[in-house]
Amino acid sequence: MAVRSSTLVAGLTAAAVATVGFLAYQASANVPPGLAASEAATPAAARKAPRDRAHPAALPGNSGTGRRVVYSLDDDRVWLVGMAGNVERTFHVTPGRVDPPPGRYAVTSRSGRVTGTDGTPVEHVVRFATVDDVVIGFSAAVKSFVPAPDATVRTGGIRQTRPDGDAMWDFATIGQRVVVIR
Numbered sequence: 001m002a003v004r005s006s007t008l009v010a011g012l013t014a015a016a017v018a019t020v021g022f023l024a025y026q027a028s029a030n031v032p033p034g035l036a037a038s039e040a041a042t043p044a045a046a047r048k049a050p051r052d053r054a055h056p057a058a059l060p061g062n063s064g065t066g067r068r069v070v071y072s073l074d075d076d077r078v079w080l081v082g083m084a085g086n087v088e089r090t091f092h093v094t095p096g097r098v099d100p101p102p103g104r105y106a107v108t109s110r111s112g113r114v115t116g117t118d119g120t121p122v123e124h125v126v127r128f129a130t131v132d133d134v135v136i137g138f139s140a141a142v143k144s145f146v147p148a149p150d151a152t153v154r155t156g157g158i159r160q161t162r163p164d165g166d167a168m169w170d171f172a173t174i175g176q177r178v179v180v181i182r
Helices: 005-029 162-171
Strands: 068-072 077-081 087-092 103-106 109-115 121-131 134-141 157-160 177-181
Touching (some): 077 162, 103 121, 121 157
Parallel strands (some): 134 157
Antiparallel strands (some): 077 087, 109 121, 121 134
């Protein structure tokens, strides 16, 4: 009985996939103790990025490369970084009640003007993450005076001034990288 070449190729492919899967399982089962929890295994964005204490507004190290938005959870600061790594603008923000985990994201949607989760009219909304059904994004309150947010409402709006919101809106289009650091 003759074996068709397509049957032979399918069989060899299945055997190769099974072998690679088995070897990956063996490798993961034999990781030396402590290696998985070491700093070397931790993504760079999850670690505290080095700061220049003499220049607190300077872009932190380990915040990525290329054109991106960098958002520091610990410093409540944003940097808009150009292609060559130059800081085009940096500013303080007021975070919502829910923070995104450190990591790399992309702008997923934008809205010119909406009402925020807290009932505040906002503009230039740039969304990039969702945490437990709370949408996370940058926005600017339309009115300059905004009452203190209700502590019982889980909000993901990261508020910025209107001029900073204008700059974010121009910079962070759909797909733009957002790097969240500690």
